[in-house]
Amino acid sequence: MISNAISLLIAIPLLGAVLSFFAGTKAKFVALIASLIPLALSLQMYLEFDKTSKIMQFVESYNWVPSLGVKYTVGMDGIGFPLVLLSTIVSVLVIIYSWGETKKPNQYFALLLLNEVGVLGVFTSLDFFLFYIFWEIVLIPMFFLIGSWGGPRKDYAAVKFFIYTHVASLVMLLAIFALYFTYQMPDGSRTFDMLTLLAATADKTIFPTAMLNIIFAGLLLGFLVKMPAFPFHTWLPDAHVEAPTAGSVVLAALLLKMGGYGLFRIILPMLPHVDKAFVTIIAIIAVISIVYGAFMALAQKDIKKLVAYSSVSHMGFVTLGAVAFTWMSVTGAMFQQFSHGIITCVLFMSAGTIQHVVGTRVIADLGGLADRMPKFAVIMMAGFMASLGLPGMSGFVAEFMVLTGSFATLPVYTMIVVFLSVVTTAAYHLWAMQKAMFGPILKKYMNVHEPHAYELFSMAMIIVLSLIFGLQPGLITDIMGTAATQVMEPVMTLTQMGVI
């Protein structure tokens, strides 16, 4: 048993970021080591993790600013741990994928590691103050990744990304403050402790429903923007299109998960105590995100934008599963977070590879690339299949669980999703794949060749992971299932709440 495991998990990439900044061209080696250690650490924690326990594990708690009730408290349960695992895995693969980066590599790898620090902090913080700090820290490296290594409209995209998400986090911060200032400890002092405050929201004498509704709406907005859900998704396509490939991967695979994490950690425990209309609102947002995301993806000319909209669609399943509030749907939604986190990597990496091998991402200009890059084509195909929900891969299991679970409580919404999005999702994946990779090769692409081995390697690893978790989902859903039970245990089902 490693003591202070979570602190180490956060501190090592932080140290790595500083070292790689000063490592010049050697930065990639430093970064790789600094991301492999947390990966090894998190795998070790996986072995030690008690899958049946409903309490926080690996907890560390120290006083930080006692007069303000701020503590450094970190810990993990089944909600946070799978995402920690996801973060350490994705960080390593992204660093391997970026092995050939030549523009200011020291800063580039430092920023990637800093991103890892931020997301790991978000997924493990049990103190709202600490949580908010990490939540904001994440913005800074991403801002620079987009702004310095991005495409032609990078300045606009970086600033839009920052302001948009910062305003949303500010609304969330106001809601956190409302929790903080309303709840008083027995001795009159205040606390930022997440679990204490969330437990207190059940008490109507402290938080009257009218007030809790406003707090809830503020928190919800913060998370929905991050996910992003319709109609707060508009920052995402811009950020993705302009971001460098590694930036897009981290953005889609890890940053969006922060929003989903917020749903499970903070929104679901409060859901039974707020106005019933919220369930309907969230469900409608989820359904529109799924369907609208899929149709928008179908309409895109740029393959990266297509992938970006597919993220909106897939993250909608997380929202739907969470709000449907059955054991199956909540577990499925958690698994969808994990699964989308893995699969989306390969999609964005494919788009990035096409961009730098061929020089364009416009689907209409591509054709027959499989002829010249067969290995790449196989991997990309597998990734797209995983994303559209091919049985045997993780995406299928996750979405199947969400739909099955949701049907019990939200049948109408689920049917809309099934009828409108399943075919569309398959259509845009297959169409893009077929147009870009297959068919007769265009003359101008005769000189195109396979991408670098490190790119293929990191993409192949993801396919392997998707297969492992698709065939053996229990590896991670056992943990999530316990978390789902724990989230739902103290509260009622939707039927008891009177929603349906």
Add this chain to the structure above:
Amino acid sequence: MEFSHYAPLWGEALLTILAVLVVLLGSLMKNSGKLMGYLSAAGLVAALALVASNLTIKPTLFFFDTISVDALSQFFKVVFLVVSLLVVIASMSKYTGKGADEYFALLLFATVGMMVVSSSVDIITLFVGFELASLSTYALAAFDRSKKNLEAAMKYFIFGSVASAFMLFGFSLLYGMAGSTHFVDIAAASLANFGPATLVALLFVIVGFGFKMALVPFHMWAPDTYEGAPPLVSALLAAGSKKMGFVAAFRVILIALVALRMEWYMAFAILAALTMTLGNLAACWQNNVRRILAYSSIAQAGYIAIAFVVIGKAYGLAPTTAFNGIPISAAQLGLAGALLLILGHALMKTGAFIGTAQVSSSVAKGSESDPDDISNYAGLAKRAPITAFCMLIFMFALAGIPPTAGYIGKFVLFSSAIYSGLVWLAVLAILNSALSLVYYLRIISYMYLKEAAGPKIKEQKGYVVALVLTLIGVVWIGVFPEGFINWALQAAAVLLPQ
């Protein structure tokens, strides 16, 4: 009376002697600029040590009860000394030749003036300290003798003189009413016979201090002066002499005019709301970095002014929260928050202005283009990496992003507004912080995202040392705020005992 009786005032004494000595030595020796710089820095460090040795001293009165050394005065003295020290360190790279002795002497005199103000509990002493600091800074603002300097100094001088006149007139009314120059007597008198004369006196004093604090609508001089004065002097003005206005306002308004609290809290609420909103909005439209910083410091003054509102509203009310189990009233918390914000802002602004000094030093003399234009900051990350990185952190800190000195003051201050029932003001202040990010982010995106606008800048030693020291301070306060919070609460307890 023994010499050691005055030990708490040795810092001021030392600096006064040093300032005279610098002038004398400067006129006797040639090319003594460097020596004067070191001498001043050493003197400031010594004074800082002397002040720090009496950091949380029990209130002690000197000179017929006109000077009070207490935790509050020591808090501000530390702020002033640190700011001056940082400015001196940076100045050692710029002012090395002829006239450097005068520069450093003026700077020391200004520091002594600010220290006297922070200790004054008598209107005459207060006014003398105020004028000592103001006159020295008027001269400093014109020190590089360029046309722009002269214009800035002239504006600053005229506005400052008018403000002094207002203040003096208010003081004379107070004296006429109370028959004494001591704050305590004035407080007692205004409590006993409150009338229109008290109100008029109050109004004049607020206007006088309002100029110094650059509260809207008395702020017009600030952007022009901060833009036109030598950049290092701007640092002293924004971070030092402006804060002098606050300590004076805290002491005069809180001690002397406590009787009127219900009368003035709403007026200050409107002033504070206007100041922060207008400051932030105006900053969004500027292209000159020093003007952006000037407007941002106007906005910060608006945040700090929230303390007046909270104290006015919650004075004498029961504690509403507890820190570590000790009950704390909203008024105490408001004052403590203002002190923390003053401390943090002093550091951040000093750092930011030193950064602009470094950038503008790279522009050739006599060049037509504006050395502080934001286009000059393009690609600064490549041209001057240390300066750019420090500026980056200062910008985030000014916007209140944790964990830096900027957020902790805001947090404590805004929470006091919430505890006193002024939720709207707190929300407005938080939204303003978000708005401020627009222009800070603009500077950052110029520094880090744009292509380099010119050749590499040679980062001078003095600037770099000052910047890095400031950076450490800004981050240190943000990461380990507990000690600073307790210190600020102790200082606040001088004026607002429970």
